[in-house]
Amino acid sequence: MSSTTPTPVTIPADGVELEGDLAVPSGASGLVVFAHGSGSSRKSPRNNFVAEVIRERGLGTLLFDLLTEEEDQTYETRFDISLLTQRLLAATEWVRSRDDTADLDIGYFGSSTGAAAALLGAAELYDQTGAVVSRGGRVDLAEERLDEVTAPTLFIVGGADDTVLEFNRDAFGELHCEKSLEVVEGAGHLFEGSGELEEVADLAADWFETHLG
Template sequence: MAEQRGTDVARAVTVSADGVPLAGDLGVPPAARGVVVFAHGSGSGRFSPRNRAVARVLDEAGLATLLLDLLTAEEEAVDLRTRHLRFDVALLGRRVIASIDWLAADPATGDLDVGCFGASTGAAAALVAAADRPDRVTAVVSRGGRPDLAGDALRRVTAPTLLIVGGHDHEVLRLNQRALAALAGPARLEIVPGATHLFEQPGALERVAVLARDWYLQHLGHDR
């Protein structure tokens, strides 16, 4: 079923990864200059209201977006009980990589530069994917993420990376500062004053969306 999101109509898609089908929504505005893959984490999925709010801003800026469930419904049910799959960065990273490869084969997105947007543990998965697909991923943004969970992959990430953290998210801020020093490529840490982990304060999420939009517009869709 198609869904209106921003300036375009998103279509339901299925990406095969690890031998399982993953449900997603792909929105491609006219003359898109790049496509952004959303890597959700911590029990979230393609219906995350925060990530969908960011996706709308990107759509309106002429960027295609792919919001994907990185876990199947069955895996989600298991994760609700055990809470371990959301921290399986190797698994999540493989699935983000699969989505990047799928975009390369789709006629609507095959020629587009790819950006990754990761939230929480999904940020680590996005960075693992960026390290594994340096020829495709040209920008990464992390929202309240755990880039530290990407481990040694951080030293292989050459794509420009923006880490966004709430000013009151003290522990995550410390972990992001450590990850910033480990990243191989150009990187910046942006602190949203007064914001907590979920950016629930008035204007905080809007600030995240603007920062992400500007980062992608700077780094996607240019001759390399």
């Protein structure tokens, strides 16, 4: 199935407007909402690469800025996980309010600090989230609610990303849902080596294809 060209959208969230890019292939059974890491945005080349692979599997994607440009200037705001989670939930509500996406199963793909927001969002929504994937996630920042996540959850971590790998192994033990931990051998935090990001994208796309719709 060919990938759909993303359309610019604006998402209202507690008094601000967040810029996003929405793409829904015809016949899509699910939609993956991306939560980027601190200092990143909807333009993240890594997330856009993963999103394209996901769309090739016939699933929709929404990449959006969790913070406004002004908010993103503040270091504290970038790491305000409860704010990032609220923004992710606002985007989910917006998706559910649209005619073209209301009936789609929702999945979350979170990178770095965005993975904590994805897990907390999934905990908040219980059975309304179809699947979660974390890439190099700071999943430790969601540890107080990991046992409430019911959505099938995949952690993808670089084998050379030592500290984050340790965080992921600890957090993995706290999850009571269907779960998997995939280590990309030799990869660092950004999966910059040859074929590493492709492996991440395939793992994520497989997971969402299995669990959404």
